[in-house]
Amino acid sequence: MPLPSNTPTLVIIHDGFSLYGVVTTAGAKDTSSVSVPITELSDTLGQVVAQLGRPKQVILVTTDITIATLQLPPGLENITAGDELNKMLKWEMQPYLELNPMTPMLGQILVAQDRLSHQQLGDLIEAQKQQRADNPAAAATPLGELAIERGFIEQEELNSAVSLQIALSTTENTGEYVFGLPASEQAIPGQNQQRHVTAITRDDRAKWLSAFKKNGLNLDAMLPIVGVAAGEIASSSPSPASTIIEVHNTFASITHFTGNKASAFEYRPLPISPVDTDQIRNLIDRINSPSKLLKCATGELTELVHATGETNTPTVQLDESTKSLMESIAIGAIATVARPASGIASVPIKNPPIPLNQRAFYKPLLVSICVAGLIIAAEFFMARSLLPIIAERDKQEKADLAAHEKMDEVNELKDRIGIMDSKIDALNAEIAPIQKRNRLIGNSLGKRSDFHSTLFEVVAAAVGDEVMLDRLSSRNGHTFQLEAWSLTQEKADLFVKQLADALANHSMTVLVESTRPAKGRLNLEGRQIMLRITPITEPVVLTNEGTGE
Amino acid sequence: MAVKTEREKRMLVMLLAMFLLFGYYHLCITGGAGANLLNDVFSGDITGETAAVDALIRPYQVVKKELEEEIESHKEDIQMDLQYVVESGGAALLTKQLAEKEGVLESTKQQLKDQKVITTQLLSQLVPKSDTMAESSSMRAEIAQLATALNLEILETTPVRDVEQIGIIETAALTDATGNRIKYIDGAPVISYIDAKQIHQLQEIQMLEYKMQGKAVSFFVFLESIIELPWSLFVVSMDVSVPKSNTNELVTPEMTVVLAY
Numbered sequence: 001m002p003l004p005s006n007t008p009t010l011v012i013i014h015d016g017f018s019l020y021g022v023v024t025t026a027g028a029k030d031t032s033s034v035s036v037p038i039t040e041l042s043d044t045l046g047q048v049v050a051q052l053g054r055p056k057q058v059i060l061v062t063t064d065i066t067i068a069t070l071q072l073p074p075g076l077e078n079i080t081a082g083d084e085l086n087k088m089l090k091w092e093m094q095p096y097l098e099l100n101p102m103t104p105m106l107g108q109i110l111v112a113q114d115r116l117s118h119q120q121l122g123d124l125i126e127a128q129k130q131q132r133a134d135n136p137a138a139a140a141t142p143l144g145e146l147a148i149e150r151g152f153i154e155q156e157e158l159n160s161a162v163s164l165q166i167a168l169s170t171t172e173n174t175g176e177y178v179f180g181l182p183a184s185e186q187a188i189p190g191q192n193q194q195r196h197v198t199a200i201t202r203d204d205r206a207k208w209l210s211a212f213k214k215n216g217l218n219l220d221a222m223l224p225i226v227g228v229a230a231g232e233i234a235s236s237s238p239s240p241a242s243t244i245i246e247v248h249n250t251f252a253s254i255t256h257f258t259g260n261k262a263s264a265f266e267y268r269p270l271p272i273s274p275v276d277t278d279q280i281r282n283l284i285d286r287i288n289s290p291s292k293l294l295k296c297a298t299g300e301l302t303e304l305v306h307a308t309g310e311t312n313t314p315t316v317q318l319d320e321s322t323k324s325l326m327e328s329i330a331i332g333a334i335a336t337v338a339r340p341a342s343g344i345a346s347v348p349i350k351n352p353p354i355p356l357n358q359r360a361f362y363k364p365l366l367v368s369i370c371v372a373g374l375i376i377a378a379e380f381f382m383a384r385s386l387l388p389i390i391a392e393r394d395k396q397e398k399a400d401l402a403a404h405e406k407m408d409e410v411n412e413l414k415d416r417i418g419i420m421d422s423k424i425d426a427l428n429a430e431i432a433p434i435q436k437r438n439r440l441i442g443n444s445l446g447k448r449s450d451f452h453s454t455l456f457e458v459v460a461a462a463v464g465d466e467v468m469l470d471r472l473s474s475r476n477g478h479t480f481q482l483e484a485w486s487l488t489q490e491k492a493d494l495f496v497k498q499l500a501d502a503l504a505n506h507s508m509t510v511l512v513e514s515t516r517p518a519k520g521r522l523n524l525e526g527r528q529i530m531l532r533i534t535p536i537t538e539p540v541v542l543t544n545e546g547t548g549e
Numbered sequence: 550m551a552v553k554t555e556r557e558k559r560m561l562v563m564l565l566a567m568f569l570l571f572g573y574y575h576l577c578i579t580g581g582a583g584a585n586l587l588n589d590v591f592s593g594d595i596t597g598e599t600a601a602v603d604a605l606i607r608p609y610q611v612v613k614k615e616l617e618e619e620i621e622s623h624k625e626d627i628q629m630d631l632q633y634v635v636e637s638g639g640a641a642l643l644t645k646q647l648a649e650k651e652g653v654l655e656s657t658k659q660q661l662k663d664q665k666v667i668t669t670q671l672l673s674q675l676v677p678k679s680d681t682m683a684e685s686s687s688m689r690a691e692i693a694q695l696a697t698a699l700n701l702e703i704l705e706t707t708p709v710r711d712v713e714q715i716g717i718i719e720t721a722a723l724t725d726a727t728g729n730r731i732k733y734i735d736g737a738p739v740i741s742y743i744d745a746k747q748i749h750q751l752q753e754i755q756m757l758e759y760k761m762q763g764k765a766v767s768f769f770v771f772l773e774s775i776i777e778l779p780w781s782l783f784v785v786s787m788d789v790s791v792p793k794s795n796t797n798e799l800v801t802p803e804m805t806v807v808l809a810y
Binding site for chain 2: 373374380381382385389390393396397399400406410413414417420421423424428430434435438443445446449450451452453460470472474475476477478479506535537539540
């Protein structure tokens with residue numbers, strides 16, 4: 001986010017060993033600055049803030065951030081993102097990243113923190129060498145103690161430097177980086193684009209954010225120390241230079257320009273302290289550029305540059321303006337942040353949102369959605385395929401119920417018929433003995449008894465003067481036997497005929513069993529007649545259930 | 550994962566759509582047989598997704614099978630019920646039968662009533678068989694009195710203890726000349742051996758055998774007269790005979806009559 005240039009801005013510059021706080025207001029026309037050696041980062045930052053206050057805008061410029069110029073495909077951030085982009089940028093920036101930084105030596109720290117000058121450090125090292133030469137068997141006095149002995153530093157300053165050395169030696173680097181990409185410019189499609197990429201480890205960023213947070217500050221931008229001030233230094237120079245060299249106590253920041261645009265950056269550590277004229281000369285000579293402009297962080301370094309004699313050549317200039325290098329860096333940082341098109345981007349303060357398709361749960365989520373889709377589709381199919389079956393089942397169930405009802409109705413009718421039959425059977429069973437008794441008394445006994453009278457009457461009517469009745473019997477229950485005597489056969493025949501005619505009306509037949517000559521009661525010759533009187537017979541109808549009578 | 554281009558995204562969407570359509574029609578056609586097969590083959594490595602699909606498909610198949618079985622069961626039930634109804638003659642016929650049975654029942658009830666009325670009538674005229682036998686003695690006295698009035702001498706009065714005693718014995722079945730069974734017409738004045746035994750066993754009926762002597766006409770009058778007595782008296786059998794005699798003397802006819810009362 002671009003910052004308004006007229007807002008007071010605190011720029012914290014970190015060269016690895018000290019913090020420089022610069023507050024600029026009114027477009028960098030009014031600045032105040034402070035330098036504090038680092039003991040503990042948060043405390044040191046607190047000291048800076050205590051002296052400079054808490055402006056709304058805060059920018060960090062640090063050596064922890066690496067900058068490199070890479071040839072990248074146009075619109076790279078639109079093609080890849082997240083981890084994929086990080087991996088790609090890390091691969092491209094591999095040569096520029098200092099994966100295993102060496103632990104700085106104590107003298108280097110003391111010089112970098114302006115506690116010793118390069119000259120003093122040189123003297124101390126020389127003294128140690130002399131001690132070793134004088135007494136090879138004995139160990140030389142440690143550098144810190146020697147510096148205290150000679151009154152260059154205080155014990156506290158030594159302790160602080162040693163603490164920082166220990167802290168730096170124990171710093172761990174997990175190798176996780178975050179990268180800042182400047183806004184992409186118009187490019188020819190298919191052609192790679194030159195872009196200045198900034199990088200910081202996640203650990204370092206977290207360390208800085210924590211320190212700022214502890215001191216109640218919100219960072220607006222994090223910039224590399226390399227190249228930030230180059231534009232400001234170049235613009236203040238009377239003659240244009242193609243290379244800007246910023247000389248710090250322990251390193252040099254080199255920015256190459258093509259036209260008026262920065263085209264490449266270099267971070268070049270200076271050889272082991274103390275820095276001397278030869279090292280500066282080597283530095284200048286090794287940079288292949290038609291015109292070089294140098295600006296030093298300290299007066300001692302400026303004098304060393306002068307001592308090289310290189311500034312006398314037309315290709316090498318030295319910026320000796322009143323504006324210090326740190327102020328230039330601060331102004332350059334504000335300008336960089338204010339103009340995103342400057343080519344240098346802040347590393348992201350916060351991690352950019354990870355695209356959905358790169359989140360850890362994306363694949364399981366996608367699979368789950370697919371499975372859920374499948375399940376929904378399957379359920380839809382099942383519901384659709386089951387519906388007609390359920391409808392058919394319901395229809396059959398109704399039909400079954402109707403059939404059951406019909407069957408129940410039939411069963412009820414059958415039950416009622418059965419009950420009726422039982423009642424009828426019970427009644428018939430009740431009737432049977434009564435009916436039988438009635439039949440026996442009223443029918444059998446009554447009719448037989450009546451017939452006896454009838455028979456008497458009929459026989460009496462048929463018997464005449466010449467026919468005498470000898471016997472009339474119904475002893476066996478079935479037939480009636482009659483024995484009579486007739487004077488003549490004619491009379492006998494007439495008697496039988498009269499008897500048969502009379503009994504025919506009563507459905508009885510008369511059968512002559514025998515006639516024979518015999519004497520009657522008065523000893524007269526006549527005919528003895530024996531008759532059998534029986535009811536008319538009829539054939540027995542045979543039924544399936546047996547013989548009926 | 551690389552960010553997908555628009556073309557790749559379109560292809561992915563198409564692929565997903567094809568996958569879902571394939572899944573849908575696969576289930577339509579095979580009813581999930583493929584999924585089951587895969588599940589069986591890879592049963593040793595069941596993932597949450599396959600288990601979820603399996604858990605979805607298997608109950609579906611079970612439900613479908615159960616529904617189809619239920620339909621078949623209903624059809625069989627209906628078939629059996631209808632067959633039962635048809636074999637039973639149908640509700641209409643049974644309703645008619647029920648109405649007929651109701652008629653028969655009413656008729657039978659009426660018949661019972663009638664028979665009871667007949668019984669009442671029949672029994673009311675019979676001599677009451679009380680423990681004291683007073684009525685019975687009175688009846689016998691009346692008979693004796695009647696016989697005396699008709700100059701009939703009662704030679705012997707014997708209670709019938711067995712029907713064989715009075716000459717009614719079991720006879721062979723009636724047959725015609727060709728051997729076919731025949732019977733007497735209904736209402737014929739005969740008492741079969743069985744009837745006689747049953748009558749004899751009736752508690753309401755007692756039998757008494759009278760042997761008398763007198764004129765034949767008196768027998769006739771006697772028989773006619775006993776009907777007029779206030780009790781029902783039935784003539785079960787009789788035997789009127791004139792004893793054989795070689796003399797010229799007139800012989801007195803003898804009569805044996807078995808009375809049921």
